[in-house]
Amino acid sequence: MIAGRSRKARILGSIGLYGAVAAYVIFALFPLFWTLKISVTPQSLLYSEGITLWPSSATWENYKTVLQATDFPRYFLNSVIVSVITAVLVTIIASAAGYAMSRFSFRGKTTVAVTLLLTQTFPLVMVIPPIYRIMGELGLTNSLTGLIIIYTAFNIAFATFLMQSFFDGIPKDLEEAAMIDGCSRSQALRRVIIPLTLPGMGATLGFVFTAAWSELLFALMLISSDSQKTFAVGLLTFIGKFAVDWGQMMAASVLALIPACLFFGFLQRYLVTGLTAGAVKG
Amino acid sequence: MASVTITNVQKNYGAMNVLSAVDLSIADGEFVVLVGPSGCGKSTLLRMIAGLEEISAGEIRIGERVVNDVAPKDRDIAMVFQSYALYPHMDVASNMGFSLMLRKTAKELVLDRVGAAAKRLGLDVLLQRLPRQLSGGQRQRVAMGRAIVRDPQVFLFDEPLSNLDAKLRVHMRTEIKALHQQLKTTSVYVTHDQVEAMTMADRIVVMHDGVIQQVGTPLELYDHPANLFVAGFIGSPGMNFLPAVVNRMGANVGAQLTDGQTIAIDPGLPVEDGERITIGIRPENIEVGGTDTLKARIEVIEPLGLSTQFYTKLADLQVCIYAMGRTDRKPGDTMGIGIKASDVHVFNPATGQRIEPKA
Ligand SMILES: Nc1ncnc2c1ncn2[C@@H]1O[C@H](COP(=O)(O)OP(=O)(O)OP(=O)(O)O)[C@@H](O)[C@H]1O
Ligand SMILES: [Mg+2]
Numbered sequence: 064m065i066a067g068r069s070r071k072a073r074i075l076g077s078i079g080l081y082g083a084v085a086a087y088v089i090f091a092l093f094p095l096f097w098t099l100k101i102s103v104t105p106q107s108l109l110y111s112e113g114i115t116l117w118p119s120s121a122t123w124e125n126y127k128t129v130l131q132a133t134d135f136p137r138y139f140l141n142s143v144i145v146s147v148i149t150a151v152l153v154t155i156i157a158s159a160a161g162y163a164m165s166r167f168s169f170r171g172k173t174t175v176a177v178t179l180l181l182t183q184t185f186p187l188v189m190v191i192p193p194i195y196r197i198m199g200e201l202g203l204t205n206s207l208t209g210l211i212i213i214y215t216a217f218n219i220a221f222a223t224f225l226m227q228s229f230f231d232g233i234p235k236d237l238e239e240a241a242m243i244d245g246c247s248r249s250q251a252l253r254r255v256i257i258p259l260t261l262p263g264m265g266a267t268l269g270f271v272f273t274a275a276w277s278e279l280l281f282a283l284m285l286i287s288s289d290s291q292k293t294f295a296v297g298l299l300t301f302i303g304k305f306a307v308d309w310g311q312m313m314a315a316s317v318l319a320l321i322p323a324c325l326f327f328g329f330l331q332r333y334l335v336t337g338l339t340a341g342a343v344k345g
Numbered sequence: 346m347a348s349v350t351i352t353n354v355q356k357n358y359g360a361m362n363v364l365s366a367v368d369l370s371i372a373d374g375e376f377v378v379l380v381g382p383s384g385c386g387k388s389t390l391l392r393m394i395a396g397l398e399e400i401s402a403g404e405i406r407i408g409e410r411v412v413n414d415v416a417p418k419d420r421d422i423a424m425v426f427q428s429y430a431l432y433p434h435m436d437v438a439s440n441m442g443f444s445l446m447l448r449k450t451a452k453e454l455v456l457d458r459v460g461a462a463a464k465r466l467g468l469d470v471l472l473q474r475l476p477r478q479l480s481g482g483q484r485q486r487v488a489m490g491r492a493i494v495r496d497p498q499v500f501l502f503d504e505p506l507s508n509l510d511a512k513l514r515v516h517m518r519t520e521i522k523a524l525h526q527q528l529k530t531t532s533v534y535v536t537h538d539q540v541e542a543m544t545m546a547d548r549i550v551v552m553h554d555g556v557i558q559q560v561g562t563p564l565e566l567y568d569h570p571a572n573l574f575v576a577g578f579i580g581s582p583g584m585n586f587l588p589a590v591v592n593r594m595g596a597n598v599g600a601q602l603t604d605g606q607t608i609a610i611d612p613g614l615p616v617e618d619g620e621r622i623t624i625g626i627r628p629e630n631i632e633v634g635g636t637d638t639l640k641a642r643i644e645v646i647e648p649l650g651l652s653t654q655f656y657t658k659l660a661d662l663q664v665c666i667y668a669m670g671r672t673d674r675k676p677g678d679t680m681g682i683g684i685k686a687s688d689v690h691v692f693n694p695a696t697g698q699r700i701e702p703k704a
Binding site: 234236237239240241242243244245246247250255258259 | 395396397416417418420422423424426428430432433434443444447448491495
């Protein structure tokens with residue numbers, strides 16, 4: 064009897080759980096769906112059809128216009144350049160810094176850690192004017208290089224802590240075993256530690272890529288010419304003086320999602336956790 | 346194979362002294378066990394031999410070579426970690442062959458050596474598995490295998506069996522011992538389990554608070570513990586200790602307990618009448634129902650089938666007695682016990698040192 068009831072309770076429990084998960088997924092994905100829906104809605108039906116889940120006739124027209132008649136492809140390419148270079152730079156620097164923070168004790172280690180943490184506490188708006196001045200002096204306003212430098216600097220602190228926690232998760236014994244087996248410290252790093260940290264590097268890469276991809280504030284402040292705009296800034300050009308071109312804007316937004324999806328699709332195999340399982344008895 | 350010579354070695358972490366003036370010579374082919382309670386510095390000493398820990402002062406030699414400044418990879422040693430430390434991204438064969446591969450050994454030779462080691466340890470069917478697909482005992486074997494394919498000068502073990510269940514531990518203990526008898530490689534083995542130390546060691550090194558207490562064969566340590574610490578640490582159930590006062594009566598010398606009863610001790614010992622001493626008696630050296638007038642009250646009886654363990658009160662202290670066979674005595678009974686003078690260990694209670702007969 065009791066067993067039967069607890070089984071029923073368990074089934075109800077999992078129904079509840081999956082229901083909640085499904086509700087959350089719908090809640091999270093609905094805006095994306097709406098973006099997609101509007102991007103395929105013909106201009107003529109946008110306001111006339113009322114609120115429907117799908118337009119009565121769908122069209123690729125908005126996409127064609129965005130790709131052929133606007134500067135969007137240019138913005139898109141700029142974003143790819145900035146985000147990929149930033150993500151790679153940050154991951155390399157943060158991996159090195161995170162390894163040092165995790166494995167060595169050196170003078171000023173605490174100071175470095177506290178300073179890194181402190182940089183995370185300033186509101187961005189507060190640092191924009193000085194940064195604008197500095198970049199102006201250096202001739203780095205209105206340039207992708209300037210953006211890459213800023214994004215790299217702003218992402219390093221968090222990425223370093225992230226990488227440190229991944230290195231902390233790799234038992235010291237493994238490195239020591241490798242060194243006894245005949246590795247120098249750098250060989251141990253290359254043959255044992257790095258292969259095991261790939262998921263962490265993947266996560267960092269993905270995190271920084273998305274942060275740079277969707278950044279608006281600095282891009283808006285530092286970039287003025289059309290040729291250097293990233294897509295986040297570029298999206299604003301669809302807001303005209305008298306009207307907003309919703310269809311094209313949403314089409315551009317959907318296109319902007321593609322690299323992020325590809326990127327995570329590619330990283331997925333590195334993001335699989337549990338690669339270190341079995342290293343030490345657990 | 347090589348000897349290991351440790352001369353006046355010290356280890357400090359900042360101001361904290363973890364090992365003070367350790368001297369130890371390990372002969373070629375010897376199996377030495379470092380044993381002691383948690384935190385006594387056994388792992389630290391082992392890791393200094395391995396080169397994973399810097400030597401604050403003193404000298405360590407492997408063979409004739411001083412290795413103080415030699416990197417771990419150039420010391421020609423192999424180590425088995427408590428955590429096994431298997432490379433999770435390599436299969437069993439690569440784990441075992443890793444060190445040979447780093448030394449640019451020919452591929453066929455690596456396969457040969459790994460195959461032979463795997464066969465010896467019963468791992469031949471597991472060579473393609475990843476560590477996470479193995480049981481704890483199998484991982485332990487792989488860690489052993491990784492050490493033996495190297496054919497190193499010295500094997501170092503840091504509590505390699507402590508993660509195994511009791512039965513497997515006993516099994517692996519004999520297996521490691523057998524392996525050593527075949528390979529005859531100098532081995533240093535760290536454990537906090539004195540039974541492991543007794544059963545495996547050629548010589549045991551007992552450590553406490555960063556100081557070596559005594560070095561000797563298992564039976565030397567058992568029969569002639571150098572101080573109270575070693576006496577209490579070696580042996581299970583442990584030695585009984587009782588405070589007493591020396592009572593000289595002509596040719597006989599007695600140790601008078603706090604309740605007035607007297608136990609005869611070796612008359613050759615250099616102790617004065619009235620001197621305070623601590624006497625130590627092993628549980629199996631107390632004869633139940635002895636002719637002596639000594640009396641103890643039984644509190645708990647533990648029948649083990651083959652033998653019986655009595656927990657008794659003598660001079661208000663708990664005294665354990667280990668007797669072969671079975672008993673029909675009851676808790677609460679008072680029984681006569683007999684102790685041979687030659688079985689009583691005598692210690693100086695202030696220094697803890699053993700008092701030996703004058704030569
Ligand atoms: N990196 C370190 N910094 C400071 N103290 C340390 C460090 N490593 C070890 N110690 C100290 O050194 C002492 C000896 O440690 P060690 O690991 O050698 O003990 P152990 O005998 O192996 O103990 P266990 O049986 O618990 O493994 C301990 O008191 C420990 O706190
Ligand atoms: Mg230890």
